[in-house]
Amino acid sequence: xxxxxxxxxxxxxxxxxxxxxxxxxxxxxxxxxxxxxxxxxxxxxxxxxxxxxxxxxxxxxxxxxxxxxxxxxxxxxxxxxxx
Amino acid sequence: xxxxxxxxxxxxxxxxxxxxxxxxxxxxxxxxxxxxxxxxxxxxxxxxxxxxxxxxxxxxxxxxxxxxxxxxxxxxxxxxxxxxxxxxxxxxxxxxxxxxxxxxxxxxxxxxxxxxxxxxxxxxxxxxxxxxxxxxxxxxxxxxxxxxxxxxxxxxxxxxxxxxxxxxxxxxxxxxxxxxxxxxxxxxxxxxxxxxxxxxxxxxxxxxxxxxxxxx
Numbered sequence: 001x002x003x004x005x006x007x008x009x010x011x012x013x014x015x016x017x018x019x020x021x022x023x024x025x026x027x028x029x030x031x032x033x034x035x036x037x038x039x040x041x042x043x044x045x046x047x048x049x050x051x052x053x054x055x056x057x058x059x060x061x062x063x064x065x066x067x068x069x070x071x072x073x074x075x076x077x078x079x080x081x082x083x
Numbered sequence: 084x085x086x087x088x089x090x091x092x093x094x095x096x097x098x099x100x101x102x103x104x105x106x107x108x109x110x111x112x113x114x115x116x117x118x119x120x121x122x123x124x125x126x127x128x129x130x131x132x133x134x135x136x137x138x139x140x141x142x143x144x145x146x147x148x149x150x151x152x153x154x155x156x157x158x159x160x161x162x163x164x165x166x167x168x169x170x171x172x173x174x175x176x177x178x179x180x181x182x183x184x185x186x187x188x189x190x191x192x193x194x195x196x197x198x199x200x201x202x203x204x205x206x207x208x209x210x211x212x213x214x215x216x217x218x219x220x221x222x223x224x225x226x227x228x229x230x231x232x233x234x235x236x237x238x239x240x241x242x243x244x245x246x247x248x249x250x251x252x253x254x255x256x257x258x259x260x261x262x263x264x265x266x267x268x269x270x271x272x273x274x275x276x277x278x279x280x281x282x283x284x285x286x287x288x289x290x291x292x293x294x295x296x297x298x299x
Contacts, residue, residue: 019237035270038238041141041156042092042134042287045110049101065157 001081003029006074013050017043029071055081084219087226087281087296088145090138092213093288094131102130111137111158119166131207135190138215139163139203143194145271145283146201146217152269164200166192177208182229182252186216216294218281227252228294236289245284245291246272252293 001009011024018024018037033039033047048059048067057080059067067073101107111133112120120132127135140161148154171188192203194217202221206214214230216223229252233244246264253262253274263275264282272284274295282295 040287042097042137044156045107045158046098046101048110049104049107052106065155065160068155 001078003074003078006077006081007070009054010051010070010073010077013047013054014039017047027070029069029074031070033068033070033073051077057081057083084150085279085281085296086146086149087216087218087283087294088142088147088149089214089216089228089283089285089292089294090141090145091230091285091287091290091292092134092138093290094134094210094212096288097130097134099128099130102133108133111140113159113162116163119163123166124168127207131213135205135207135213135215136163138213139166139192139194139205139217142203142215142217142283142285143196143201145285146219147196147199148269149267149271149281161194161196164193164195166190166203169206175206175208177211177230179232180230184227185224186226212290214292216283218296225297225299226294227256227297228292230290230292232289233291234289238286241286241291242284245286245293248291249282249284249293249295253295256297 011027014024014037017039020038023037031037034041052059055077059076059080063076067076116136124132137158140158143161144156168190169188175188186204190205194201194203201217201219203215203217204223216226216228229248231248249264261276264272265275267273272282274280274282280295280297282293285292
């Protein structure tokens with residue numbers, strides 16, 4: 001999967017956790033999950049688990065703590081997919 | 084050093100089966116904290132303990148982040164060193180609003196992150212809410228706090244409501260004083276005219292809450 005494909009799938013993962021559908025539609029690699037998408041921090045682990053299930057990878061917390069914006073989420077997922 | 088952080092968890096919003104899944108809670112609890120649950124807190128539903136731990140760690144992060152703006156929230160690296168359950172058996176309840184000072188009948192904890200040690204108080208309100216507050220000092224006597232249920236749960240309404248709720252309290256305590264709550268470049272709120280009064284705001288689903296540490 002290339003980064004664009006991962007981004008498209010990531011949008012679907014993030015959708016249940018943000019009410020700001022306009023921001024979600026326009027996300028790019030710099031979009032911050034908490035500040036821009038207004039995702040509650042209590043949902044961050046849900047997003048990690050959903051990503052693990054979607055891509056059939058395991059994301060440990062050393063990786064997960066980097067997942068603060070869309071670009072870093074894609075980095076982590078791409079790296080895990082390539083392992 | 085002064086500072087304060089808070090966190091709220093609306094228990095009706097949590098996914099209980101997922102919270103009890105080892106894949107989920109292993110991203111929040113350390114092995115030592117899971118052991119602590121089995122030794123001392125097995126009377127609590129595991130899902131509630133997982134979210135109690137989360138709220139303690141998030142509140143600790145918010146307290147520390149004001150002094151370390153680049154800090155990244157990493158739940159398993161913020162450790163619950165000790166946690167003592169409330170002495171009373173009765174379960175606190177909450178209606179739509181509660182405003183108070185200090186804490187009684189609460190969980191009392193010490194949280195550690197690298198070389199920093201902070202002190203915690205938490206209350207579980209039945210099946211409704213977990214509220215955690217963390218400060219640098221083990222003295223919560225001058226911690227003024229409020230929790231309120233609101234009808235809207237979109238981030239803009241939550242943010243506006245919690246600020247209005249805090250301002251009601253500040254206006255009551257300091258009538259006639261011009262006080263404005265604004266956001267720091269690093270994202271945390273502070274009182275423009277009194278940046279030395281630590282405060283923290285939190286919201287989850289239909290609940291909002293503030294804490295402010297006043298000098299008297």
